[in-house]
Amino acid sequence: MTTSLALPEFFIGQMKDQLGEEAPAFLHSYDEPRTFGLRLNPLKLRPGDEAAAHIRALFALEPVPWCEDGYYYGEMSRPGKHSYHAAGLYYIQEPSAMSSVELLQPQPGDIVLDLAGAPGGKSTQIAGKLQGQGLLVANEIHPARAKILSENIERMGIANAIVTSEPPDRLAAKFPQFFDKIMLDAPCSGEGMFRKDPDAITEWSPDHVAMCAARQSDILNEAAKMLKPGGVLAYSTCTFNREENERTIERFVREHPAFEVERTERIWPHRDRGEGHFVAVLRCSGTAEEPPGGRSSRPDPAAGARGARRETASALRDALALFEQFRRDAVPELALPAGEPLLYGGQLYWLPVPAGSQLGQARLAGLKVLRPGLHLAEAKKGRAEPAHALALALPRGGASRELRLAAGSAEAAAYLRGETLPAEAGSSGWLAVSVDGYPLGWGKASGGQVKNHYPKGLRWL
């Protein structure tokens, strides 16, 4: 039983023990090509939309059986290089990784935490299911990865999400029994990624597996503190190892009697079309965990979010007035979720505050918040400059003025490279630059040209 990948002997022995007579088929799967997948964004596309049909045909998509918006694509079709990707019409995600959110079943209105969120596959899938109602807190401990998570939240046009970068214990101190649903896609030894990322093989060892299992238990303990009684927690990994999957869950349930396992699922590369995934769905019955500091622990209403300067009430009023001028002119139909405005260092955000959620600015005090809701605008020099996130959160045709480019056109590529484009005769002011009506970002027309406001850090090379 050999494969073209140099798999560790100990790993091969472990899989033979675990799979018995299925082991040869499993090991043979390492010689098969890996799978590629994408998920259409239900915040921007309905299945019957012309653009959805066009994308299905363009990339020869085939449905992923366990995810209603998920599709396989062929490696050569390269959907990540298409302007529809920049418009947030889909998210590229390994197909088996689409399974856990389907099992968590977030519903519109739920208050949901994605505790280990980067680069954003599960977070963006959860937000698609919330349909703009309720709240997503998308967290990622590593700052550089949190930035990527935040960019993906923006690209997919998500208006009701907060992006934080905190270790689980610090988050648990702020959000005791706060969430209806929690996704924990845990850091793991990544055995299911060997085919996709052969470098993961070199990091693998039995000691690494044991370290991952201990860390998973620690993170699960913190997740438990944040779930409401009656809430649901989905735990997932991309590893096959029983230590990190069934045994981690068994230990957790032994130590947390309020939790029971509703179901577990596995995706195997020799049985299914995917790289491999484990999911356990746990429900917290009864009284759940005692929150840290007792049930009376309340956020300090005087404090502000860390790393950002809270502005005075008058600065907020001024920024809102400037934004209101922009809104009336450029995006008169703009619909925002229930929430409140926030101003940090001249940046105006809309903090989503679903009814009854007890979320407010004070709850975020002391946390490292990359994105406290939808970024609306920057107030500067007596005007509001619209935020990139606002363009991506607009519905198709949601701006009063638009420079509509054809998907796949040279003009769309030029815009994404940051180039100036010709304006229609007589047009002036802020306009949404779109592909087939789906906003890519902002431009500002004057003197026959559209000045490019596509963010420098996102530009195509």
Ligand SMILES: C[S@@+](CC[C@H](N)C(=O)[O-])C[C@H]1O[C@@H](n2cnc3c(N)ncnc32)[C@H](O)[C@@H]1O
């Ligand atoms: C499997 S990845 C998450 C993938 C993500 N859910 C998605 O679908 O795109 C696990 C994440 O856990 C993060 N992580 C590592 N150590 C952690 C810890 N001690 N607590 C919380 N998260 C951690 C990693 O940085 C990584 O981004």
